[in-house]
Amino acid sequence: MKLIKTLPIGLFSLCLLLSISVFAQKRDIYELKTYHISSPEQEAMLDSYLEKAFIPAAHRNGVEKVGVFKPISSQEDAGTKVYVFLPFKSIGDWEGFEDKLLKDKTYLSDGDAYINAAFDHPPFDRIETAVMRGMSEHPHFAESKLTNAKKDRVYELRSYEGPTERLYRQKVKMFNSGEMDIFENLNCSPVFYAETIAGPRMPNLMYMTTHENMDIRNEHWDQFRVDPAWLGMRDLEEYKNTVSRNDTRLLYPAEYSDF
Template structure:
């Protein structure tokens, strides 16, 4: 067996490994009081995120609605990237055996029934799109409190139309975001969630003025003009649910 053939096999296997798609869990905690928010912050910062790091999850995102949003102070978003579905399914068992986590997270884990840390919790499970198979850290360097992270969910009327919108992202739409410096964190195809069929993605902007300028530039972009009216992409979005968020100070992303 030649060295050239071995090198080729190594290159192919490395490339396939590099293209392996992430899986994402996005939790939404619905809260009613500042006390609940404080309980969640303490738990996520002191217990959950350190435990996630110990269990091989390098980066975890925590986001909250910006002050101008109608649900400001009412939600906390937790974004967890995994390398496989096994990672999602196995995390709870790992946390149950993590004594440091159990101790540092005790006030959340053992909260009384009449003093819960949230009103309700919902979860979406996604697989990354092929056009960006791995999540990415935002390129922003300004103060986290000033940033605007835009979480969008594009719902479709049917599965077929949903797949066409995913194709649109993979075939050029996310390239336009990259060109215009949207600094995206993830693009995900929803596997399980409340509003299927839908895709979700998150872009990041230094502030609201930059965010608005980005969308103005997107609307005028020639590449977008060349694809938005193509017949294959007609009527692919029946509802656009947009959430404007900022990262918690202790968020990794």
């Protein structure tokens, strides 16, 4: 009888622990939009829309921080792309976001020039979108810790494609098993680490680190290459041949970007 009376309390405790565990393991969902542009006029129209309409509307509709980035001047695609990064708490929040925007009268009014642009005067040439999920050991977006002038910063966006799905998963394991810790220890101020669940280049993972300027960025990589933890991981058999393509983008944040 005593066991029967205490069983509900035990079940309650178990359910509570499971709920806490599930919540703790919940991973953010990220959307990364890449706007391709071909003229200063398009860039100006897009900047105005993002700053005055889209970002304020995103804040009103549950997205606390929006990142807007452009290639630094030394990059071959400088002036031709604008990256917009959105962190969501769940896939449901991401799915419902656009519907919220289309019901937001202030957004529709403030963004009228962009939303109702003529077919022969579009604000962009095309948009690429990637949807990602935070990695298990870095499940949530983290705003950059940098405090220096935005124009001087270097935000490094990397995409690692795997030759097969199995080898891609091994690279994800490598990040979760210590590679991302090295960036943290080197003060690279990571914004996110994520597995791409829908996008133009798969299978792949993406991540973003931040640096005060290009010299410090280069210094961080010099330190990374000789870091004992990295040297201990890179030649392990299980992590060999896990990356078939490394796509690196060096970016700076727009002045109106939230981080």
